[in-house]
Amino acid sequence: MRVSSSALLATLLAVAAAKPVPETHVVHEKRDVAHRFTTSRWVKRDRLEKDTVLPVRVGLKQQNLHNGAEWLMDVSHPQSPNFGRHWTQDEVIAKFSPSNETLTTVRDWLVKNGISDRRITHSDNKAWFAFDATTEEVEDLLHTQYHEFEHSSTGNYVAACDQYHVPKHIQEHIDFISPGVKGANLRKRDSKKAKRGLRGSPARKQAPFMPKNVSSLATCDQVVTPACIQALYKIAPNDPHAKVSPNNSLGIFEEGDFYAQGDLDRFFGNFTPYIPNGTHPIPNLIDGAKAPVSLQLAGGESDLDFQLAYPLIYPQTTTLYQTDDIYYSFGNDPNATGLFNTFFDAIDGSYCTYSAFGETGNDPVLDPKYPNTHASNGYKGALQCGVYKPTNVISISYGEQEQDLPAYYQQRQCNEWLKLGLQGVSIFVASGDTGVGGIRGDGSVNGCLGSNATVFSPTHPNSCPWLTNVGGTKIYPGRSVYEPESAVNDPESGYSSGGGFSNLFDIPDYQASAVSTYFSAHDPGYKYYRNGQYNSTGGGLYNRNGRGIPDVAANGDNFAVFNAGRFILEGGTSGSAPIFASLINRIVEERIKVGKGALGFVNPTLYEHPEVLNDIVNGTNPGCGTKGFSAVKGWDPVTGLGTPDYPKMLDLFMGLP
Ligand SMILES: *[C@@H]1O[C@H](CO)[C@@H](O)[C@H](O)[C@H]1NC(C)=O
Ligand SMILES: *[C@@H]1O[C@H](CO)[C@@H](O)[C@H](O)[C@H]1NC(C)=O
Ligand SMILES: *[C@@H]1O[C@H](CO)[C@@H](O)[C@H](O)[C@H]1NC(C)=O
Ligand SMILES: *[C@@H]1O[C@H](CO)[C@@H](O)[C@H](O)[C@H]1NC(C)=O
Ligand SMILES: *[C@@H]1O[C@H](CO)[C@@H](O)[C@H](O)[C@H]1NC(C)=O
Ligand SMILES: *[C@@H]1O[C@H](CO)[C@@H](O)[C@H](O)[C@H]1NC(C)=O
Ligand SMILES: *[C@@H]1O[C@H](CO)[C@@H](O)[C@H](O)[C@H]1NC(C)=O
Ligand SMILES: *[C@@H]1O[C@H](CO)[C@@H](O)[C@H](O)[C@H]1NC(C)=O
Numbered sequence: 001m002r003v004s005s006s007a008l009l010a011t012l013l014a015v016a017a018a019k020p021v022p023e024t025h026v027v028h029e030k031r032d033v034a035h036r037f038t039t040s041r042w043v044k045r046d047r048l049e050k051d052t053v054l055p056v057r058v059g060l061k062q063q064n065l066h067n068g069a070e071w072l073m074d075v076s077h078p079q080s081p082n083f084g085r086h087w088t089q090d091e092v093i094a095k096f097s098p099s100n101e102t103l104t105t106v107r108d109w110l111v112k113n114g115i116s117d118r119r120i121t122h123s124d125n126k127a128w129f130a131f132d133a134t135t136e137e138v139e140d141l142l143h144t145q146y147h148e149f150e151h152s153s154t155g156n157y158v159a160a161c162d163q164y165h166v167p168k169h170i171q172e173h174i175d176f177i178s179p180g181v182k183g184a185n186l187r188k189r190d191s192k193k194a195k196r197g198l199r200g201s202p203a204r205k206q207a208p209f210m211p212k213n214v215s216s217l218a219t220c221d222q223v224v225t226p227a228c229i230q231a232l233y234k235i236a237p238n239d240p241h242a243k244v245s246p247n248n249s250l251g252i253f254e255e256g257d258f259y260a261q262g263d264l265d266r267f268f269g270n271f272t273p274y275i276p277n278g279t280h281p282i283p284n285l286i287d288g289a290k291a292p293v294s295l296q297l298a299g300g301e302s303d304l305d306f307q308l309a310y311p312l313i314y315p316q317t318t319t320l321y322q323t324d325d326i327y328y329s330f331g332n333d334p335n336a337t338g339l340f341n342t343f344f345d346a347i348d349g350s351y352c353t354y355s356a357f358g359e360t361g362n363d364p365v366l367d368p369k370y371p372n373t374h375a376s377n378g379y380k381g382a383l384q385c386g387v388y389k390p391t392n393v394i395s396i397s398y399g400e401q402e403q404d405l406p407a408y409y410q411q412r413q414c415n416e417w418l419k420l421g422l423q424g425v426s427i428f429v430a431s432g433d434t435g436v437g438g439i440r441g442d443g444s445v446n447g448c449l450g451s452n453a454t455v456f457s458p459t460h461p462n463s464c465p466w467l468t469n470v471g472g473t474k475i476y477p478g479r480s481v482y483e484p485e486s487a488v489n490d491p492e493s494g495y496s497s498g499g500g501f502s503n504l505f506d507i508p509d510y511q512a513s514a515v516s517t518y519f520s521a522h523d524p525g526y527k528y529y530r531n532g533q534y535n536s537t538g539g540g541l542y543n544r545n546g547r548g549i550p551d552v553a554a555n556g557d558n559f560a561v562f563n564a565g566r567f568i569l570e571g572g573t574s575g576s577a578p579i580f581a582s583l584i585n586r587i588v589e590e591r592i593k594v595g596k597g598a599l600g601f602v603n604p605t606l607y608e609h610p611e612v613l614n615d616i617v618n619g620t621n622p623g624c625g626t627k628g629f630s631a632v633k634g635w636d637p638v639t640g641l642g643t644p645d646y647p648k649m650l651d652l653f654m655g656l657p
Contacts, residue, residue: 288379349386432498
């Protein structure tokens with residue numbers, strides 16, 4: 001019988017829509033507006049047309065995600081018999097990829113429901129199945145309804161549903177399905193411009209003078225030269241003619257900020273004449289990135305990083321991971337506020353398609369898209385996947401705040417930091433320059449969280465437990481390099497050492513005792529909340545069970561730097577990270593000489609042996625209208641365990657297998 005009455009058709013449709021979900025099925029994901037870092041900025045619009053074609057991704061359950069932390073401890077805890085036995089990249093991929101049973105079960109389910117085998121693509125890293133299907137097909141498969149959702153601030157449109165169902169026996173094999181609760185891109189509208197929040201601009205000051213004698217330590221309280229840093233941490237420069245391992249270059253990450261060779265040369269000429277002019281990093285340029293630049297365009301961050309690292313490690317080399325084309329790295333895409341994903345793609349090809357925490361590959365909104373079709377000066381090549389190797393040690397002086405990016409984005413990245421640790425890579429990240437507070441104007445006028453903008457704002461990627469955060473210290477006026485440093489705090493510029501407690505990640509085991517000692521012996525006295533729920537409790541300022549930041553510290557103010565041809569002073573934890581990373585790179589070099597390997601994740605060892613660090617016990621990191629936390633005896637959320645004592649650190653790590 002042919003039915004042509006539209007009234008009847010409407011009725012049939014309504015019935016179809018209300019079709020009960022079979023008992024064999026369960027809800028797999030449900031939109032949760034109460035969830036932290038919720039998707040609530042998405043507003044539901046029209047139902048999708050049934051013939052709209054959707055790009056479907058079925059993220060397969062990765063094996064062993066929950067074992068990652070334990071495995072990382074197995075190769076990084078100083079008491080583990082497997083200390084230093086890092087994994088190859090292939091071993092990491094294999095351990096985390098889905099099981100064969102998962103592949104078979106999920107594929108059978110799709111085929112049985114009309115998605116033929118030849119329509120299904122399986123990603124290289126085995127993490128997901130992909131196919132195109134009409135909205136109607138997917139609605140039938142998942143017993144759901146798709147709507148357009150509009151993002152209230154960017155105006156992006158995505159296809160998404162409120163919840164979807166899968167058969168019970170499938171559930172354990174699936175991480176997530178997209179489009180699902182999290183949308184897949186449809187089309188976009190114009191949006192307001194917002195700048196990518198990078199921690200890439202160290203504070204600059206006029207230099208009071210150029211030290212007449214660069215070996216003298218008399219003025220380290222005013223101008224921090226390489227000699228000051230070497231004296232503070234008791235590390236002599238390498239013999240400039242020493243033979244060094246070709247496989248132990250110090251990695252330095254940069255984005256949207258570029259070094260100038262002229263600045264490096266001026267610096268070498270004035271402070272380290274034994275480093276020849278023209279000495280430059282090995283360029284690992286990612287997705288159309290370019291460096292170096294002319295003197296006029298030189299960035300404060302890149303110049304600083306290399307001018308701090310070279311005097312400590314030369315003749316060891318540096319490797320520059322410069323990421324993204326000019327268009328993205330200058331923040332010309334207001335949507336692309338994500339950071340590090342294209343870097344991960346370049347050093348781990350499997351990350352390009354890695355599925356975890358509800359996200360596969362790069363984020364369609366938050367990450368740069370290549371080939372870049374938006375700008376004539378954009379990179380026209382394909383996204384670079386696995387084109388470079390990660391170096392043993394990588395220093396990063398960039399970041400945002402936790403509140404700037406969705407939780408799943410940060411969790412997926414955190415798992416990647418963990419994988420790098422498993423492979424023997426040590427990551428050092430600047431802890432932030434705004435104390436316990438946020439960046440002004442980020443979310444609220446003062447950058448702080450909660451309805452009253454009083455809650456402390458933790459930094460990203462620092463809150464991930466699987467990297468090493470470096471806070472900042474300072475030699476205050478009148479003090480010498482032989483006295484203890486204090487936490488850096490410059491009330492005029494609002495700069496103080498980033499520190500506090502994550503709202504997103506719990507305290508990791510290796511840190512638990514240090515943090516609990518801190519609370520029991522030096523409770524900061526502020527009200528707090530738990531589980532990142534900063535809106536639900538009246539007056540709590542920080543997350544009592546969050547991962548503590550930072551882990552360690554190093555000098556972070558008054559650095560002697562040549563930038564854009566001028567001699568100036570720069571300050572920031574931006575400088576602390578490359579200092580600490582350089583010392584670890586030197587230690588790895590010594591280990592290589594005696595046939596040992598790279599160190600990978602160093603936190604478990606440092607928390608077990610705080611005696612290799614100079615405990616910092618003076619100073620605070622103000623923010624959000626408070627004096628912040630205080631540096632105290634033992635670990636604290638201002639300077640962590642303290643600054644390096646190189647000879648002790650070297651001894652410790654040389655004694656490990
Ligand atoms: C999974 O399947 C692949 C390819 O069919 C095979 O090479 C591999 O040995 C299987 N692994 C296990 C654990 O059965
Ligand atoms: C950013 O999103 C807006 C609207 O969502 C869109 O019009 C614009 O093209 C996007 N920008 C880029 C560079 O993708
Ligand atoms: C420079 O300072 C060093 C260290 O204090 C000292 O040994 C040296 O004699 C000084 N050089 C000159 C030229 O004053
Ligand atoms: C450096 O690494 C390469 C392979 O990446 C290896 O062939 C070589 O032996 C290594 N050299 C040293 C000195 O370890
Ligand atoms: C190195 O380069 C700097 C800056 O261009 C210059 O001032 C200096 O004379 C050069 N030194 C040598 C030894 O060539
Ligand atoms: C907390 O409250 C503020 C202000 O009402 C809101 O903007 C923010 O999204 C809330 N955050 C969470 C995690 O619920
Ligand atoms: C905001 O301030 C008001 C008034 O002081 C207080 O009652 C309320 O608990 C505060 N809210 C939060 C989330 O701290
Ligand atoms: C303690 O730190 C403050 C800055 O917070 C500094 O002014 C003072 O000199 C430091 N005191 C000592 C003993 O280092």
